[in-house]
Amino acid sequence: MNWMRELFKRALMAMVVLVCAAGAGAGTGLLTTAQAAEQNDYILGPGDAVRIAVYQNPDLSLEARLNEGGSISYPLLGNIKLGGISVSDAEKKIASGLKDGNFIKQPQVSVLLIGATANQVSVLGLVGKPGRYPLITGSNKLSEVMAMAGGITQGAGSDIVVISGVREGKPFRKEVDFTKVFASSGTEPDFTLQNGDTLFVDRAPQIYMYGEVQRAGAQILLRDTTLLQALANAGGLTLRGTQRGIKVHRRDPATGEVKIIEPGLNDKLMPQDIIYVKESLF
Known part of the structure; x- marks a missing residue:
């Protein structure tokens, strides 16, 4: 009977995968093919939606959502708690309830997770x-x-x-x-x-460059960007620009105080730096 149960479960899982593929999207809670194949160890919780089927007993098929207490109302068994146990253990719990209650001698139960919201x-x-x-x-x-x-x-x-x-x-x-x-x-x-x-x-931090450069304005600050690289990103200096005496206005994150420094070309820049390239005197 194990092979029959496995065949039955795979058929149901294939149906769920097709439904999910038609409607899946970010944040929908629907499962992809890979997720559906690996769901047996998923721990059920409040809000999760499951599809339950019992082989050769269509009257016991049910789609239900676990309530705040992690329970569902199931035919013949009444209120049954599935929250806090895995999908595979939920199958065993329902099967045991049907068997122990003398409702079905050898119940073949399949539980499929069709909406995951608890985890x-x-x-x-x-x-x-x-x-x-x-x-x-x-x-x-x-x-x-x-x-x-x-x-x-x-x-x-x-x-x-x-x-x-x-x-x-x-x-x-x-x-x-x-x-x-x-x-x-x-x-x-x-x-x-x-x-x-x-x-x-997070969004990329920015720096701002003005003065004698080809493309003044804001630019994204990549990791470890130096002043020389920032100048290159700005298209380089204009004919009147000079690399000497470039000033950087930098705000201290702790105090909020703005300091004016003159970094070297190979010094790294910081987020929100404002760089001024002055005009050459000669």
């Missing part, structure tokens, strides 16, 4: 598809969720992903350099996410 993370900022994404087995790593969200887009300040949430009852915040997750040296682990985490990719 989700939010992805915000400069990513391809901001929204809420479910955490299921195989999709609870930072790289997996970022892939579902379309990755970091152009205009982001860096490859830093800020993760905030709660760990052991205390506020939690971590910055992960996403490029180092895939570095050959493996300097940054692929962080494991938890329910309720928020991922944020």
Whole structure:
């Protein structure tokens, strides 16, 4: 009977995948093909929607959403709590209830997760598809969720992903350099996410350049950009410009005080720097 149960379950899963493929989108809570195949270990919780089927017993087929207590009302069994257990354990619990109640001798039960809302993370900022994404087995790593969200887009300040949430009852915040997750040296682990985490990719900081440059105005400040590189991004100096005596107006983040400095060409710039290139006297 095990092979029959497995065949029955795969057929139902294929139906769910087709439905999800037709309507899936960022933040919808619907599952992709890979997620549907890995959902057995997903821990059910309030708000999750499930599809229950019993082989050769269509009257016991049901689509239901877990209430705030993690329970559903199921034919013959009444109120049954599924919150806090995995999808596969939910199958066993319903099957045991039907068997122990002498309703069905050998019940073949299939439970499919069709809407995951209890275990989700939010992805915000400069990513391809901001929204809420479910955490299921195989999709609870930072790289997996970022892939579902379309990755970091152009205009982001860096490859830093800020993760905030709660760990052991205390506020939690971590910055992960996403490029180092895939570095050959493996300097940054692929962080494991938890329910309720928020991922944020910040907008790129800017600097402002005016005076004797070809293209004055704002420009994105990439990581480790030097004054010389910023001048190059601005198209270089005009015929009247000079590299001598370039002044940078820099605000102290702690005090808010603006200081005027004269950096070297190879010195790194800071966010919100205002660079003035003066006219040559000769």
